[in-house]
Amino acid sequence: MVAPAPDSPxxxxxxxxxxxxxxxxxxxGNYFVANYPxxxxxxxxxxxxxxxxxxxxxxxxxxxxxxxxxxxxxxxxHFCYFRVYTDKNAEDIRGYIDTIxxxxxxxxxxxVIGGRHPRFIYFGGGTPxxxxxxxxxxxSDGMKALLPWDEATEITFEAEPGTLTDHKLRxxxxxxxxxxxxxxxxxxxxxxxxxxxxxxxxxxARAYAYxxxxxxxxxxxxxxxxxxxxxxxxxxxxxxxAVALQPDSVTIYQMEVPYxxxxxxxxxxxxxxxxxxADWETKRRWVDYAFSKFEEAGYTVxxxxxxxxxxxxxxxxxxxxxxxxxxxxxxxxxxxxHLSGVHYQNHHDFHPYLDAVKAGQFPVYRALRPDPAELxxxxxxxxxxxxxVSIDAFTQKFGIDPRVQFAGPLAILREQGHLVEQDGQIxxxxxxxxxxxxxxxNFFDPKYRSGRYA
Ligand code: SF4
Numbered sequence: 001m002v003a004p005a006p007d008s009p010x011x012x013x014x015x016x017x018x019x020x021x022x023x024x025x026x027x028x029g030n031y032f033v034a035n036y037p038x039x040x041x042x043x044x045x046x047x048x049x050x051x052x053x054x055x056x057x058x059x060x061x062x063x064x065x066x067x068x069x070x071x072x073x074x075x076x077x078h079f080c081y082f083r084v085y086t087d088k089n090a091e092d093i094r095g096y097i098d099t100i101x102x103x104x105x106x107x108x109x110x111x112v113i114g115g116r117h118p119r120f121i122y123f124g125g126g127t128p129x130x131x132x133x134x135x136x137x138x139x140s141d142g143m144k145a146l147l148p149w150d151e152a153t154e155i156t157f158e159a160e161p162g163t164l165t166d167h168k169l170r171x172x173x174x175x176x177x178x179x180x181x182x183x184x185x186x187x188x189x190x191x192x193x194x195x196x197x198x199x200x201x202x203x204x205a206r207a208y209a210y211x212x213x214x215x216x217x218x219x220x221x222x223x224x225x226x227x228x229x230x231x232x233x234x235x236x237x238x239x240x241x242a243v244a245l246q247p248d249s250v251t252i253y254q255m256e257v258p259y260x261x262x263x264x265x266x267x268x269x270x271x272x273x274x275x276x277x278a279d280w281e282t283k284r285r286w287v288d289y290a291f292s293k294f295e296e297a298g299y300t301v302x303x304x305x306x307x308x309x310x311x312x313x314x315x316x317x318x319x320x321x322x323x324x325x326x327x328x329x330x331x332x333x334x335x336x337x338h339l340s341g342v343h344y345q346n347h348h349d350f351h352p353y354l355d356a357v358k359a360g361q362f363p364v365y366r367a368l369r370p371d372p373a374e375l376x377x378x379x380x381x382x383x384x385x386x387x388x389v390s391i392d393a394f395t396q397k398f399g400i401d402p403r404v405q406f407a408g409p410l411a412i413l414r415e416q417g418h419l420v421e422q423d424g425q426i427x428x429x430x431x432x433x434x435x436x437x438x439x440x441x442n443f444f445d446p447k448y449r450s451g452r453y454a
Contacts, residue, residue, distance in 0.1 A: 026226070026275040026283075028267065030081070030258045033385070033437045035336075035343070036378040038448055042343055042368040049369040050362070053340035054107070058114040058327065062340075065321045066118040066147065068100060068139075069332030071126040071350070074163065078196035079227070081258035083334045083348055084126050093135060096333075096350075099357045101142040103331045106362060108146045112339055117151040118329070120317040123177075129159035133171035140175040154178050154317035162199030164207040169214050179218040179316075180211055181251075186227055187241045188234050195227045196262065208245055218248040218314055225286040226255035226278040228263065239290045243297050249308045249316070250299075252290050254283040284434040291430070303386045304436045323382040325375070333363075341375065343368045374445070376405065381440045388420070388427030402426060409442035 058064070072093065073084040088096070107113065121143075131139065149155065156179040157172055172180065182204070186192055189200050211219055223242060225235065242250055257263050257275040267275060278286070291301050299307040308314045322328060322338075330337030333353040336345040344367040347353040356363035370378065376398050383389045395401045403410065403426070410426065413419045418432035418439060432439055441449055 025279045026255070026257060026277050027273055028257050028259050028264045028275060031256050031437050032253075033381065033440050036381055036444070036448075037343075037368060037370055037374050039336075039345070041448060042345060042366040044366050046342075046367040046369060047344070047364050050339065050342045050344045050364055050367045053342045053369075054110040054112045054362075056340065057111050058116060059340055063119040063321055063326045064113070064116040065120045065122070065318060065326050065328045066143075067122045067124060067328055067330040067332075067335055067337060068128075068143070069124060069126060069330070069335035069346075070128040070131060071096075071333050072130040073125070073127045074130065074160065074198040076196065076262065077198075078194075078262040079224075079255060079257065080196075080262075081260050082126065085350060090132075090135075093131065094138075095354065097131075097135060097139045097142070099354050100139070100331050101146070103357050103363060104143060104146050104329075106357075107329055107331070112327075113147070113329075116327075117148050119151055119153060119326075120321055121149065121152050121155045122318045123155075123157045125158055127160045127163060127183075128157055129163040129168065129172070133168050136168075136171050136175055149176055152176070154315075156181055156318055158183060159207070160199055161207040162203040164203075164210065166210045166214075169207070169210050173214050173216060177216065179220060180216045181220040181222065182207065182211070182247075184221045184242075185224045186230075186234075187238050191227050191229055191234060194229050220249045220251060221245065221247045223250060223252045223290070224255050225252055225290065226283040228276055230255075230278055230286075235286050236289070239293050242290075243293055246297075246309065248310070248314050249302075249306060250290075250294060251305050252287050252307075253305060254280070254287060280435070284431075287434055288430065301387070301430075301433075304433050323379070323386065325379055341369060343370065376400065377443055377445070380406065381443050384426075384428060384440065385436055387433060388425040391424050391426060406443060412442055413439060 071082075071084050072088055073080075073086055075086055076084060143149075155175070155177045157175075157177040158181045159172070160183050184204050185195075185197060187201050187204060192200055208219070221242060223238060255277050257267070257277065263275060263277075267273070291307060294307040295301065299309050300311045302308045302311055303319070306316070327339050328337045329339060330344075330346070332346065333350055334346055334348045336343065338344070344364045346363045347356060347365045352365075353363045379398075380389060380394065380402055383394070389402060391402060410419065413428075413432070414421075418428055420427040420429050428436060428439070
């Protein structure tokens with residue numbers, strides 16, 4: 001399932017992100033900054049850079065993570081911009097799993113792995129929980145035989161509540177999943193229906209209770225602020241219900257309407273420029289409201305989208321790895337990864353992906369080797385999405401003080417009253433954190449800025 005998110009790679013279109021407007025209605029586009037340089041800068045002619053990296057030993061002390069993309073869903077949500085398939089049968093799915101295992105075996109044999117076992121694993125989609133218990137066992141057993149999971153401290157699995165039975169949840173736990181991420185999005189049946197979600201509130205209650213009984217070490221729930229027909233009252237009710245569940249963490253997205261969504265198609269048909277969802281200022285206020293309610297309940301805000309019940313116990317290893325330069329070996333259609341300093345993305349479509357793997361190739365269609373300045377910017381921006389950056393740690397890692405490297409952008413944020421500079425850290429205050437994707441444009445190299453709202 002789940003919402004457009006940093007936890008969920010594989011956008012279907014990869015337009016340059018536009019700066020989220022400071023105070024305007026929601027118009028079409030992708031605003032969320034999930035990587036840098038932007039996906040549109042990744043090119044087919046850079047794919048040989050990946051092959052070079054695959055044939056060299058890994059960089060010293062760089063952990064390995066593993067991402068597996070499962071592109072199947074029960075139905076397509078109206079706000080979804082991921083590459084998902086709702087028409088595949090059991091035979092197609094079995095063929096897809098075989099292909100993922102073949103793809104993984106090809107990477108596992110390359111010097112870049114260097115004997116490493118994954119430290120974190122992420123099953124994203126699509127809907128990983130669309131797979132049956134038998135399919136999940138076949139997939140996970142095959143993966144473990146290729147790259148053992150004995151060093152993995154976190155295994156995340158995205159799930160759509162309506163696909164979960166007690167039996168399937170047990171199978172997911174038995175695979176070794178430690179972090180179950182439930183794509184709840186909202187608790188109101190009308191809002192779920194009008195936004196095209198497949199599940200309803202009864203299925204949320206049932207799946208959550210099963211998951212707690214089974215004893216997953218971490219349960220995350222996803223919410224979206226500003227879905228179609230959201231109201232002040234319904235959002236407050238949704239937040240109250242989410243607080244009452246006492247999840248280990250909550251991820252809250254602000255609704256965007258990318259171009260390849262059903263909502264945008266309708267806007268186009270009706271000749272509308274403004275999406276039928278709340279404006280940006282309202283969405284920020286709703287997320288702020290949710291953050292405050294969770295803080296009252298003892299939670300801590302740990303990123304621009306996340307609250308955590310016990311930050312000492314719950315560490316999101318996947319995000320921490322991704323945001324600090326870990327290798328991410330990604331398999332599956334449209335998935336994207338990062339190996340030894342090279343970004344790469346697989347073919348977008350099902351059959352080109354399958355055909356490439358069957359032909360004995362790596363199914364990669366574009367890549368980019370960022371230069372050192374781009375890697376520096378990437379890591380600084382992603383860390384800033386967590387709220388703050390340690391000046392010493394960053395300077396030690398890269399040899400350049402971010403106050404020097406980003407003197408210009410930091411001066412702008414300081415002047416706008418967004419910056420918090422204390423205890424050796426550069427951070428953003430709450431209002432800035434809620435519009436971080438817009439503010440991060442200040443750090444982009446000018447050639448990557450879209451300028452649409454800048
Ligand atoms: S269709 Fe819905 S459940 Fe499936 S990936 Fe898209 S947003 Fe998630």
